[in-house]
Amino acid sequence: MFKVGEKVVYPAHGVGVIESIQAKTIAGTEKNFYMLRFLESDMTIMVPTENVDAVGLRRIIGKETVAKVYKILRDKRVEVDQATWNRRYRDYTDRIKTGSVIEIAKVLRDLFVLKGDKELSFGERKMLDTARNLLVKELAIARAHPEEKIMEELKAIFAP
Numbered sequence: 001m002f003k004v005g006e007k008v009v010y011p012a013h014g015v016g017v018i019e020s021i022q023a024k025t026i027a028g029t030e031k032n033f034y035m036l037r038f039l040e041s042d043m044t045i046m047v048p049t050e051n052v053d054a055v056g057l058r059r060i061i062g063k064e065t066v067a068k069v070y071k072i073l074r075d076k077r078v079e080v081d082q083a084t085w086n087r088r089y090r091d092y093t094d095r096i097k098t099g100s101v102i103e104i105a106k107v108l109r110d111l112f113v114l115k116g117d118k119e120l121s122f123g124e125r126k127m128l129d130t131a132r133n134l135l136v137k138e139l140a141i142a143r144a145h146p147e148e149k150i151m152e153e154l155k156a157i158f159a160p
Helices: 049-055 063-074 085-097 101-117 122-143 147-157
Strands: 007-010 014-026 029-038 044-048
Touching: 007 029, 014 044, 014 122, 029 049, 044 049, 063 101, 063 122, 063 147, 085 101, 085 122, 101 122, 122 147
Parallel strands: none
Antiparallel strands: 007 014, 014 029, 029 044
16 A cells, blocks of 8 residues: 555656545446656546556665666666667567566666667657656655756766
8 A cells, every 4th residue: 555645656657646545436336546646747647546566556666776777777788689670669668668667777778778889760769768767757766866966877877
């Protein structure tokens, strides 16, 4: 169970705040919902409390996971899939949709490594931005640092 005011991560959308927990009657059945407002926008969604695991709603990562994320980002000895850009794009999209911060970090790292080798497609550039934004938001909250500081750290890690 999450508490009102708690910051959580909703896969592929990012960090949000549990604004309230409300009971609603839908099709004659009363269910409890988390009212989740995203920090990036003022979009609010209702997440059934019983579907938390199914949708992948989770808490902000802890210090141990933060260290793992930075380790993944710094390890640039990776084989980037040489498949067509649209196959890579589908793979990256699927990995981001998992909501796993580890997978998002791998997508960001892989795209930066690929960017060093060749020009990214429009879709891959958008994917890079999406992965970076999702990661920066969560790392900023997890480490209690401003997003700008996290962005500077990422720039330093991926500097040519």
